[in-house]
Amino acid sequence: MAMSQIKEAPNHIEVVGSDSAVSVRNITKNYGEVEALRDMSLEFPRGQLTSLLGPSGCGKTTLLKIIAGLLLPTSGYVEVNGKTVQGPGPDRAFVFQDFALLPWATVLNNVAFGLEMRGVAKSEREAIAEKYIGDVGLSGFEHSYPHELSGGMRQRVGLARALSVDADDLLMDEPFSAVDEQTRRKFQEDLLNLVQNENKTFIFVTHSIEEAVYVSDQIAILLPRPSRVSEIIRPSSFRNKGVDNIRRDPEYLDIVDDIWSSLRTYVE
């Protein structure tokens, strides 16, 4: 196995090069008797995409929602840009697994929703929304309704909405799990381009090993019961090889295999 990846145990978290946009410190989350997260700490480097990968029940969505400010931790805290998180904020935007589009609103109004909640004037927010609708490839569908769109198109709307508020950090909760395989692959390629072109920090929750290794600059593997970070992987050599070549890169395949063998025992 080539030494072009860096594996680290969670206690010696040293982020090489960039600073942390988001810091998770000793987060514990209990639901009554159930311990969803226990003493979890993690750093998310600025401007990069970090995946939270793990089998179901390992608390990755819970952690993401705590970072988003949608859930409060039982103990511990999250720092975003040096400030402790108390609730949702303009610096973080969320992309939902089930799209969470308002069925009675057009695509344009859905994308403009975040801006509307921030008090942006109508003409301005519609202009911004139209730009991002074009960016995600949905030009022409501004006045369609969600039920007229396919699953993939709906998620693009959700993505456009999250991008339009121009937050520093984009939090994505299994965004591609509700679409078909072909659309999913296309999304993964688009995501790589997005990460390169936008100057944002991405935190990406997934249960697909291939997906995580494909899109991430850093992968945090979470294990359940108790939820903990078991390792952090930073694939390095195939990052810049172009979207079409990654899936056959030997390092890519090695990492995928390694992760599978360590996760195997946790599949029920």
Added chain:
Amino acid sequence: MHLFGYRLPGMSSLILWGLLWEIVGRADLTFFVPPLSEVLATLFAIIGTPAFKKALAETAYAFSLGVFFAVVIGIIVGILMGKNRLLDELLLPWVNVFLSAPLTALVPVLMVLFGFGMKSIVITTALFAVWIIILNSRAGVKQINRSLIEMANSFGASPMDAFFKIYFWAALPEILGGVRIGIIRAVKGVIIGQLLISIVGFGALFELYSANFLMGHFWAVLIVLFALAFTISEFLAYLERRVSYYAAKR
């Protein structure tokens, strides 16, 4: 709803309303609302009386008979409609019409055709209940998973076997749901029938008490009626839950 940290049970606010009733009654705010305690005392007093028992028996008779016809006819027609496209297309518009029509308007017709007695009330009750039972039975049959039918055929099941061992159970949760709603409607039907035809059952009692301004008696009978209706409804909901454990996975 929490009080001092304890979770209050679902319908417990009724106790509060009961207290309110008692207070309003004692304060003698209006002739029409005697204190709850007086009503309850009257209730226990009249439950044993022959007049009450007769009314209950007549109502129960009309109700059971009406429900029986509605269930039998409803389920059979519903199943037939679910399986036969022609029948379905012919009858469905009418079922929908009668489902939303104010059936009360038909009671005078029944009175004229069948007289002022038990017969009309039974038919009223059945009419109120049957349409929703038909609709739900039809729905239950229609939503039977195609694969179950193909499975039955592939294992060579006879029509009788297929019906009783597979289709009946697959459609049952939906049918039970229809029966539950139908029975609630039947309760309304039997009362409306008695109110309009009014010489039998509880209808007669209500006439008697209101004519003599026996408010305590009136409320007592009303409570019994409401309690019965509610109990029946809850019992059916319970049955439905027992059967529906497999309903979501059909």
Added chain:
Amino acid sequence: MLSRANLLKILSALVLCGAWELAGRVPVSYAFPTFLDSMQAFFEMIGNGMMLAAYKETLRPLVIGIMISAVLGIGLGLWVGLNNFFDWLFSPIFIVMQAAPLAALIPLLVLAYGIGLTSKVLVVCIMAMPVIVLNTSGAVRNTPESFKEMGKSFLASRTSVLLRIVIPAASPVIFAGLRLGISAGFIGAILAELKITPTGVGDIITYSRSIADYPSMYAAIFSIILLAVLFLNLLEKIETILFKGNQRGYVSD
């Protein structure tokens, strides 16, 4: 050319009317007029203005009662749906009212409020309100969690979440509740007419019955059933158009 479905509908209507006609001629009973006789009486009454005058009387308590029920019902439903205390306080009352035969309260209302417009309006209200309140409160309470979360994540204020997310999401079920309430209101209005004092259409029914003018009686009954069915179907069509593609309210009463 008519579609098969419509053709069959017309066919079954013809069959029913034909059966009615035959049953009248047999005769099934002296009190059973033929279809044609009843239709003749029906059009006569329309022609001489009796029908219109009667409906003006009958529909009055209905319209007033429905408007009051809608405003009070939706208001109360929203309150109950959003506030846990009021949910605990009021839900049991309406749940009992839904299962119970409310028609039994009519004699009491007559005792208390006499035989005028007030008691008729009250009858319509007690029949219509429970389902409106319960549908509204249920819809508000069952707003999909992910919508509310989405609103929160985009920094929507509590008012915004209520007005822009919860209420629009609840609208289909609220509308369905209104439709069911109106249906119950119709029953209330007719009951009021037949039981309290006959005015309007109820008057036609009872009067014709007393003078054994059965065609008129059946015509009146036919007219009110027709009106109710047409109106409720219209509401359903409107519901379909308004909430096209949205989650629809599939609530049975």
